Amino acid sequence: MGFVQQSHQRGPKTVTKTILNDVYELLNSIGAVRSEGEFSTEWLGRSECYLRTLRFKGSDASVGAVAICASKLQHYGKRMLNTEQHSELGKQFLQLSEQCHKLINIKSTAEWLNVC
Numbered sequence: 001m002g003f004v005q006q007s008h009q010r011g012p013k014t015v016t017k018t019i020l021n022d023v024y025e026l027l028n029s030i031g032a033v034r035s036e037g038e039f040s041t042e043w044l045g046r047s048e049c050y051l052r053t054l055r056f057k058g059s060d061a062s063v064g065a066v067a068i069c070a071s072k073l074q075h076y077g078k079r080m081l082n083t084e085q086h087s088e089l090g091k092q093f094l095q096l097s098e099q100c101h102k103l104i105n106i107k108s109t110a111e112w113l114n115v116c
Contacts, residue, residue: 016061016066016103017060019099020044022096023069023096024036036051036052037051043068045064045065066107073093073097073100077091078094
């Protein structure tokens with residue numbers, strides 16, 4: 001089961017959900033995670049039910065969760081670039097990390113602009 005599925009989703013896909021879905025699908029396809037629960041705990045730093053709760057409430061992931069994911073993708077992506085066998089996968093990790101970082105900047109800017 002993917003992170004975002006129309007039949008279980010109350011609202012339209014958001015940018016955050018699309019990016020996290022892409023990350024989850026990649027990690028699941030290479031066997032790095034076996035479930036959304038494992039992805040939530042190991043890659044987002046949240047509880048096992050985090051993604052399920054977001055989907056149920058129609059909420060977006062927190063900036064903190066996206067930041068943890070971005071950092072971890074960047075960490076492993078850089079290391080994989082240094083290997084012949086996993087160089088292409090490393091590029092995918094870094095691309096997804098960059099997408100997460102862009103989202104973090106957009107959400108953070110929107111937050112402080114609304115405060116001022």
